[in-house]
Amino acid sequence: MRAPSPVGLLLAVLGLSGCVPEPTYDLVLAGGRVMDPASGLDSVRHVGILGDSIAAISANPLRGTQVVDVAGLVVAPGFIDLHAHGQTQGDMEIQARDGVTTALDMEAGVFPVAKWYASREGKSPLNYGATVGHRAVRVFVFHNGLEVGHGPTNPGATAGLGPLPAGANQPATDAEIVALEAALGRGLDEGALGVGFGVNYSPGATAEEIERSFKVAADRGAAVFVHTRAFGIGAIREAIGAARAAGAGLHLAHIGSSSLGDISEALALLDSVRVAGQDVTTEVYPYTAGSTRLESAMFNPGWQSNLRLDYGDLAWPLTGERLTAASFERYRRQGGWVVIHMMKEANVAKAIAHPGIMIASDGVPFVNETGHPRGAGTYARILGRYVRENQALTLMDALARMTILPARRLEVRVPAMARKGRLAVGADADITIFDPATVADRATFAEPTLRSAGIPHVLVNGTFVVRDGQLVAKAIPGRPVRAPLKP
Template sequence: MIDLIIENGTLIDGTGAPRRICDVGVVNGRIAMLGDLGGLPAHQRFNASARIVAPGFIDVHTHDDRLLLNRVEGPHPKLSQGVTTVVTGNCGISLAPLVTARPPSPLDLLGDDAWHFARFADYLDALDASRPALNAACLVGHSTLRVRHVANLERPATSDETSRMAHDLDDALTAGALGLSTGLYYPPARAASTREVIEVGRPLSAARGIVTMHLRDEADAIDEALREALQIGRELAIDTIVSHHKLVGRSNHGRSAATLAMFEDAAQHQSVCFDCYPYNASSTMLLPARVKQSDEVLVTWSKADPSAAGHSLFRLAEERDVSPEVLARRLAPAGAVYFAMSEEDVGRILAHPMSMVGSDGLAHDVQPHPRLWGTFPRVLGHYARERQLFSLETAVHKMTGLSARRFGLHKRGVITPGHCADIVVFDEHHIADRATFTHPTLACAGIDAVFVNGRLAYRDGEPHDVHAGQVIRRAH
């Protein structure tokens, strides 16, 4: 007997193909059959009349390493959006392998009390034991490896330090990590040379792992930074994914036409793509150097002054009679949202055929960027339905089938027999993000139900089975 039939829905299968009316049958957590299943017996039926049935969304750019280990009370920031799988360990920051009580910024974006995994395999085992709400595929952070092995972060790694980082990466790949991520923009990795990253990444070539690159610069020097990322992927002969592609600073508005052309040229000779999020504001650690590039800066958290969270850095600086840069230094360690991007660039990047969707949400910020709660419904509602930047089928493809293929998530991302039954049911006419910069943790509208590995995980605004996720290990 069929375990579950989702009936009478309109199927968008994740491949980019046109929608069609189709029932979906699930057995043992996998999609067993498609078609008219009205006459077949089932233990459970879900009526999806007047609704879209799509693959569960894949958030390819997250910092959910720690969130996955914790039980979330109430609505879940990812399940509530229809996300069923997350990729963690981005921007050079992974929760393992590192044991420390004082992680340097930006590693502290994951908190400072969860860094007790000496081996990447230990972290994956802990994820398994926690029975996570979502499927998790994990990257190893280059910055995490540097903090573990490099005695002086202000210089490139020595050959011995590089060898030890490469050894840890090899161990992690054996345990099931997808690949390596970098954050060359950030202090722990800023001194790393291109050659260091290539040598640390050598195990990726034999393992056919991937590298995701937070570029060394996303502002005036973005062309050079992108060439560096492409060189690393080319020399290692691996799939290269540029993280949250964007152009920062007023002087760089409009340059996405040129950077996208660079991606297109490179794709003729190597495997490359990028992810992005649907907002014209970014969020990361509070950095004085970012202040002058921005029209507005919102403080998301501050250890030195927790009362600053949620307030404008510029307004606080005026009230305290100091420059914004001076205040940024006084508030550190801290996080911020920066309004420094062009909406024209955001739309152009999001619409490009190479782009996937990732939230880059920071789950442990006191006042987080709304992308943590609103990324996927915003693409479906604002950009597909309202702005008609692309079709709904294309939007779903960018969140599912394309993402699964690029990250090597086998048997996921497409609704077809044999694939894992990660499924979202939503109302295409009413799906919308509700999270704002003022109220960033409001759950979206329009998600009816979310199934993770065939189990009902979320329905009508309420969590159900919050332990339906699995750890996705790289296939050997």
């Protein structure tokens, strides 16, 4: 009989004695209810993190240099906001306390794209990214190369143009459309996540211009992210038709406000075109009011019939007053954010409950801590009001709309998104931990920056940005979310 080798004996002894050392993780989240909509996992697990990635999800305890007890809490993928206008560090800190780990401006967009990404490098608590913005490109073309960058995040950029700038209101010539196409293509080649359109803010854009701009996105495998030309079913049909003609994937911004009283018809239309094979998605925020700049083209003459609103539906956040004809004209000349009370709760709830609709905040930048509470409370409001209290959604369904659905919307063009929106070995360690019994929004129109309750921990790329309910000072682990660059 052949004698066992020394190596074989050593392995046998180690195996019998259990001396093979267990790995030690940088951080272990111990004993939480791990909920991963991508896989359907919903069970008590221990999550091990090495560096910026998830390295283990185990039913058995794990060893860690740092171990955080999260028993009784939900451990979920970090929330992905596809409609985050507020891209400053302060805006992102507010969103972090609402559980957001990736904040993307997909509707307004930016231009020039490369300059914008460079300006954010090493400064962000959250992962960040943007489309190339059709509105900003229009200003660039119509105003001699003026670079306004990030649209509403930089409200002063177009202040000198007045309330009726050519970049918003003037139809483009064929030569100008060619210039628009070139600039949009440049932005996509520089890594933009898609093309963003605020058609309601650019009433001069003709159907031909929109369709040709959509085609630029389609030719590069990108989707278009669209604020429709007006509110109601007609404008939604226009966007769907233009995307179909161009062959572009389409994401419609805030279906609750875009459809207004036509919500049932709009949802049925979206279902029917998807069944027919068209790539169309949408989103909703859980509030009955919107917000935008009063000097924008949205409030050009005729706005009352276009928006189905009147002066008294508008509120000035700095004072809380409802507007009159006189105050409307005064504040429009001055410029600033206005809150628009425009939706019925029943219609918002119907959109939230409809299958496959994502959650996105449309959060606008906070100026002197005034603004709309959706930038601070959207995600906690869904979890507290619509899951726990109203039971309009299951918890797993709600989490899917905040995580894996927005990740999948982007991951074909943006491979980095295939590592986000899920809890799995190898995924980015973007993680939101909350108490399902207490999570709730606290932000109001009077105090729009109040942090959400019941979200004690938020990690971005394996680093705490919120710990024990408090912001972690100087934590800026956010990274760019960007499509591959074209050489």
